[in-house]
Amino acid sequence: MNSFIYDIPTKVYFGPNQLGNLGKELAAYGKKVLLCYGGGSIKKSGLYARVAAQVKEAGLELFELSGIDPNPRVTSVRAGADICKREGVDVVLAVGGGSVLDCSKYIAAGACYDGDPWDFSSGAAAPERALPLITVLTLAATGSEMDNGGVITNIETKDKIGRGYPCMQPKVSFLDPTETYSVGRYQTACGCADILSHLLEIYFVPEGGSMYMLDRFMEGMIKTVIKYAPVALEQPDSYEARANLMWTSSWAINGMAGALQNCGWTCHPIEHELSAIYDITHGLGLAILTPRWMKYVLDDTTVGRFREYGVNVFGIDPSLPTMDIARRSIELTEDFLFNKLGLQSTLTEIGIDSRNFDIMAGKSCHGEVLKGYKALTPEDVRKILEMCL
Amino acid sequence: MNSFIYDIPTKVYFGPNQLGNLGKELAAYGKKVLLCYGGGSIKKSGLYARVAAQVKEAGLELFELSGIDPNPRVTSVRAGADICKREGVDVVLAVGGGSVLDCSKYIAAGACYDGDPWDFSSGAAAPERALPLITVLTLAATGSEMDNGGVITNIETKDKIGRGYPCMQPKVSFLDPTETYSVGRYQTACGCADILSHLLEIYFVPEGGSMYMLDRFMEGMIKTVIKYAPVALEQPDSYEARANLMWTSSWAINGMAGALQNCGWTCHPIEHELSAIYDITHGLGLAILTPRWMKYVLDDTTVGRFREYGVNVFGIDPSLPTMDIARRSIELTEDFLFNKLGLQSTLTEIGIDSRNFDIMAGKSCHGEVLKGYKALTPEDVRKILEMCL
Structure with a gap:
């Protein structure tokens, strides 16, 4: 039987009506928040508005990266990391399914790295630190909400690579099963x-x-x-x-x-x-x-x-x-x-x-x-x- | 179905030959270590010597509280907290079974509290902070290595009271099944x-x-x-x-x-x-x-x-x-x-x-x-x- 290290520090709020804790959890990590999401489904469901209200109520400044695709692209990672660097973002907030969460992990790490974040996927570099990441999950599938891995796709090179780094582990994840009612x-x-x-x-x-x-x-x-x-x-x-x-x-x-x-x-x-x-x-x-x-x-x-x-x-x-x-x-x-x-x-x-x-x-x-x-x-x-x- | 908050941040080193990581884990939290243990069994098994070697190798200063009883007494908690205050201890290291770990949790909290640590058991006060706690487990039983609770006995009042506080959660626990071979x-x-x-x-x-x-x-x-x-x-x-x-x-x-x-x-x-x-x-x-x-x-x-x-x-x-x-x-x-x-x-x-x-x-x-x-x-x-x- 192998030895192992167990290290899963993510705190999870599970159940409906937990989102009221989002503002204080974000505020514990800073003032400027980058909200990452995919298509418009979180706007349609009203989740976007509830998240934005939490950010506002906590007196935090909101930046956004939308349009993260399923099989998320390194182009989104680069775009998100650039916003973080340019605006001095303190904490990354991922709202969506596994693709949004995976992409946000690499954004959080890319924000603290001078080179191209694709390096973390290609293996050319390993991130030593990342911005704190908080997630709000809308799909039960990848488990990205409680691990430190993510899969990024590079369309140009036709590569799709999954890797994990401890610094990318979410600090806090919000799991509300009712948010998945609308998943087809x-x-x-x-x-x-x-x-x-x-x-x-x-x-x-x-x-x-x-x-x-x-x-x-x-x-x-x-x-x-x-x-x-x-x-x-x-x-x-x-x-x-x-x-x-x-x-x-x-x-x-x-x-x-x-x-x-x-x-x-x-x-x-x-x-x-x-x-x-x-x-x-x-x-x-x-x-x-x-x-x-x-x-x-x-x-x-x-x-x-x-x-x-x-x-x-x-x-x-x-x-x-x-x-x-x-x-x-x-x-x-x-x-x-x-x-x-x-x-x-x-x-x-x-x-x-x-x-x-x-x-x-x-x-x-x-x-x-x-x-x-x-x-x-x-x-x-x-x-x-x-x-x- | 109830909502809940999942929050178990303890890192666990599981298996034999993991103790080599103890020094660096302790050093991450400070220079002065209070080693808490029970009777002499950890001296007999050689665990004491291996723990002490790790502390020494990491260049840390060692203080000791021994003689923690099964059904640990508030008198031990008071004695340990006093050492921490007097010597300016940075991190508490519990080596033993559930009783030693439980007692050490209250010592870690008592070290940061001006009153009598029995207050945390009686309910007269709740600890808001505690010294970081690292544990080395020698008995599979109470689960104290991965939770924030502990049971303390007051012989004078014939009270035995179990309570838990988030600040008492161990930061790191070492679980080596071979350390339990000698348990009768x-x-x-x-x-x-x-x-x-x-x-x-x-x-x-x-x-x-x-x-x-x-x-x-x-x-x-x-x-x-x-x-x-x-x-x-x-x-x-x-x-x-x-x-x-x-x-x-x-x-x-x-x-x-x-x-x-x-x-x-x-x-x-x-x-x-x-x-x-x-x-x-x-x-x-x-x-x-x-x-x-x-x-x-x-x-x-x-x-x-x-x-x-x-x-x-x-x-x-x-x-x-x-x-x-x-x-x-x-x-x-x-x-x-x-x-x-x-x-x-x-x-x-x-x-x-x-x-x-x-x-x-x-x-x-x-x-x-x-x-x-x-x-x-x-x-x-x-x-x-x-x-x-």
């Missing part, structure tokens, strides 16, 4: 696929790479997604469903459950190459990849973990043959993603063919090996992609 | 009973008072205690058992799992009155009380939650009649505490009779009602105590 069916489904993928990436580790207590925690979260995602699709204003999904999205990826993980991730790096080229929704790409990856890595050395997954998550009869349980667990994962969530099940359906598979396979392996649950060569990744057609 | 059979059993009690106190909440995702987390932790406590008793140097128990002890009570809890605790307040008078081991008192409390509160309004506990924790056949499942879950809890852990099962066995029951019942209800899972009058508490004879 498709985005809700993609968000849930993303949460599930985070959990599966950390659940599938070689024998001895985990801890019983954390395994049960992960299984509980996987069961939560499987139970409540369909409820949220049918009853978008089910507080119980939205709250369970939102809190699970944070804990799936904040470092707690995966603290002991002794291997890298698989589907995320491959999906990043997919959406770097095709700009598809991250959760959809993960949904299509995940069961194919599972089938590809299932063998005599991994079957034990699949059995555990099948028995503990889906309640499959433990007296069945081990390989049967494993296969059934993958079928039930597919059933959840494609039938229960109703997501498209193949790349073909979303207009992606094999022409860029070699490029994506090579990039996700960094030209060598993708060190995930099972180490994969570019040839392996290509085969998985072919299974997705 | 009886103390290991009592520690596990304590962890289980923390989980049951927060698990049993009125309908609608919890969240599916957190229920599954709690059940996973309860299963962890039930699985690994017997292993730790038989193989004291099982890293897997000790690590699972240690990390569970922290998460059982740090505020995460019980964030939504909408009622107070029951067995802890009653046990505090027991051990305030008889100075018994906290975990033993909880073990004796817990199943009797369960039996006393089981009725048509609570049976649903007991059923959930029985099915999800013990795997009892869900097709059985609800009340049968509930009763069986209590029997299995008793079996765990008294057979698997081998703890004494009655107050009579440990020499306690009914003569102080009225005093204890009255005090645990503060003269009125104990607002736990089911509200209990002093008469109810007396009946539960009688069931323990």
